[in-house]
Amino acid sequence: MARITYIEHNGTRHEIDVAPGLTVMEGARDNGVPGIEADCGGACACSTCHVYVDPAWVDKLSPKDAMEADMLDFAYKPDPARSRLTCQIKVTDALDGLVVNLPERQI
Known part of the structure:
Protein backbone atom coordinates (compact mmCIF):
# COMPACT_ATOMS: atom_id res chain seq x y z
CA MET A 1 0.00 0.00 0.00
CA ALA A 2 1.04 3.56 -0.65
CA ARG A 3 -0.20 6.32 1.62
CA ILE A 4 -1.27 9.25 -0.53
CA THR A 5 -2.27 12.63 0.85
CA TYR A 6 -4.92 14.54 -1.08
CA ILE A 7 -5.25 18.17 0.03
CA GLU A 8 -8.44 19.97 -0.89
CA HIS A 9 -8.29 23.61 -1.98
CA ASN A 10 -9.57 24.63 1.48
CA GLY A 21 -1.92 -1.13 -9.46
CA LEU A 22 -4.72 1.37 -8.93
CA THR A 23 -4.39 4.97 -10.06
CA VAL A 24 -4.22 8.00 -7.80
CA MET A 25 -7.65 8.93 -9.21
CA ALA A 43 -9.79 7.22 -19.90
CA CYS A 44 -7.71 10.43 -20.09
CA ALA A 45 -10.58 12.03 -22.00
CA CYS A 46 -11.26 14.96 -19.65
CA SER A 47 -9.43 16.99 -17.03
CA THR A 48 -11.71 16.46 -14.02
CA CYS A 49 -9.11 14.57 -11.99
CA HIS A 50 -6.52 17.35 -12.25
CA VAL A 51 -4.19 17.97 -9.28
CA TYR A 52 -1.02 19.87 -8.49
CA VAL A 53 1.72 17.46 -7.45
CA ASP A 54 3.77 18.55 -4.44
CA PRO A 55 7.08 19.96 -5.73
CA ALA A 56 9.06 17.28 -3.86
CA TRP A 57 7.31 14.59 -5.94
CA VAL A 58 7.25 16.09 -9.45
CA ASP A 59 10.51 14.46 -10.58
CA LYS A 60 9.66 11.13 -8.94
CA LEU A 61 6.66 10.50 -11.20
CA SER A 62 6.80 9.12 -14.70
CA PRO A 63 6.61 11.92 -17.27
CA LYS A 64 3.34 13.03 -18.83
CA ASP A 65 2.60 11.54 -22.20
CA ALA A 66 1.26 13.66 -25.08
CA MET A 67 -2.39 12.76 -24.43
CA GLU A 68 -2.21 13.81 -20.78
CA ALA A 69 -0.44 17.05 -21.72
CA ASP A 70 -3.20 17.81 -24.24
CA MET A 71 -5.97 17.15 -21.70
CA LEU A 72 -4.27 19.39 -19.14
CA ASP A 73 -4.82 22.29 -21.54
CA PHE A 74 -8.50 22.03 -20.52
CA LEU A 102 -6.60 19.77 -5.59
CA PRO A 103 -7.46 22.87 -7.60
CA GLU A 104 -10.21 25.24 -6.56
CA ARG A 105 -12.50 23.51 -9.06
CA GLN A 106 -12.49 21.06 -11.95
CA ILE A 107 -13.66 21.94 -15.46
Missing part, protein backbone atom coordinates in the same frame (compact mmCIF):
# COMPACT_ATOMS: atom_id res chain seq x y z
CA GLY A 11 -6.71 22.77 3.19
CA THR A 12 -8.64 19.67 4.28
CA ARG A 13 -6.31 16.65 4.15
CA HIS A 14 -7.24 13.10 3.23
CA GLU A 15 -4.54 10.50 3.92
CA ILE A 16 -5.49 7.31 2.14
CA ASP A 17 -3.82 3.94 1.68
CA VAL A 18 -4.07 3.05 -2.02
CA ALA A 19 -3.25 -0.40 -3.37
CA PRO A 20 -0.51 -0.74 -5.97
CA GLU A 26 -9.14 5.55 -8.26
CA GLY A 27 -7.80 5.96 -4.73
CA ALA A 28 -9.56 9.31 -4.43
CA ARG A 29 -12.78 8.16 -6.08
CA ASP A 30 -13.04 4.94 -4.07
CA ASN A 31 -12.56 6.86 -0.82
CA GLY A 32 -14.88 9.79 -1.55
CA VAL A 33 -12.27 12.53 -1.78
CA PRO A 34 -14.20 15.66 -2.80
CA GLY A 35 -12.84 17.50 -5.81
CA ILE A 36 -11.81 14.52 -7.93
CA GLU A 37 -14.75 14.14 -10.30
CA ALA A 38 -13.24 11.69 -12.81
CA ASP A 39 -16.04 12.19 -15.33
CA CYS A 40 -14.41 9.98 -17.98
CA GLY A 41 -13.68 7.17 -15.52
CA GLY A 42 -9.94 7.25 -16.09
CA ALA A 75 -7.83 21.95 -16.75
CA TYR A 76 -8.56 24.80 -14.37
CA LYS A 77 -5.41 26.93 -14.01
CA PRO A 78 -2.87 24.27 -15.05
CA ASP A 79 0.69 24.60 -13.83
CA PRO A 80 3.20 23.48 -16.49
CA ALA A 81 5.46 21.82 -13.93
CA ARG A 82 3.07 20.49 -11.28
CA SER A 83 -0.26 19.71 -12.97
CA ARG A 84 -1.11 16.07 -13.55
CA LEU A 85 -4.19 13.99 -14.24
CA THR A 86 -4.52 11.48 -11.42
CA CYS A 87 -5.97 8.87 -13.77
CA GLN A 88 -2.54 8.71 -15.41
CA ILE A 89 -0.51 8.11 -12.23
CA LYS A 90 -0.28 4.40 -11.43
CA VAL A 91 0.25 3.67 -7.75
CA THR A 92 3.34 1.70 -6.75
CA ASP A 93 4.99 1.24 -3.37
CA ALA A 94 7.47 3.93 -4.48
CA LEU A 95 4.64 6.49 -4.28
CA ASP A 96 4.23 6.02 -0.53
CA GLY A 97 4.04 9.56 0.86
CA LEU A 98 2.87 11.24 -2.37
CA VAL A 99 1.12 14.57 -1.77
CA VAL A 100 -1.26 16.14 -4.27
CA ASN A 101 -3.19 19.41 -4.02
